[in-house]
Amino acid sequence: MVRELNGLAELVPLIGSELGVSGWHSVQQDRIQDFADATGDQQWIHVDPERAAGGPFGRPVAHGYLTLSMIPFLAQEVYRVNGLKMIVNYGLNKVRFPSPVPVGSRVRSRLTLVSVTPTAQGSQVVIRHEIQLEGGARPACVAETVSLMVG
Secondary structure (H helix, E strand, O other): OOEEEEOHHHHHHHOOOEEEEOOOEEOOHHHHHHHHHHHOOOOHHHHOHHHHHOOOOOOOEOOHHHHHHOHHHHHOOOEEEEOOOEEEEEEEEEEEOOOOOEOOOEEEEEEEEEEEEEOOOOEEEEEEEEEEEOOOOOOOEEEEEEEEEEO
16 A cells, blocks of 8 residues: 655654555566666676576576666555655665566565755655565665655
């Protein structure tokens, strides 16, 4: 269930709290290939299932940046701030890929609100995203997104 917040005023008290967890989503070879085609990153560990079977992971793995790019999709399942004019991506902090995402794996995101800082344009909001790998001991990706939310 999506957590609905009415404006930035309802977001601020949640600093330091978990906003929620998305559902599980499968990462299949067609998604990996589509990402490779869009970015031009055709490295064999991602796009050549036969060669990847003999590689370090035993099968193809998702690009780290593919996993990172799933953050907006996963986050929309977790929360929404109503009453905003716009949300603009401002950047990323502390991006890491501790564990690969093998083809056929399922991932989800656990979101924690780090900070809300008023600026002249709106509020700069930092959210920590831990992309979890189903059955994995370590996350697939940990990143802080920085967004400008304009009310």
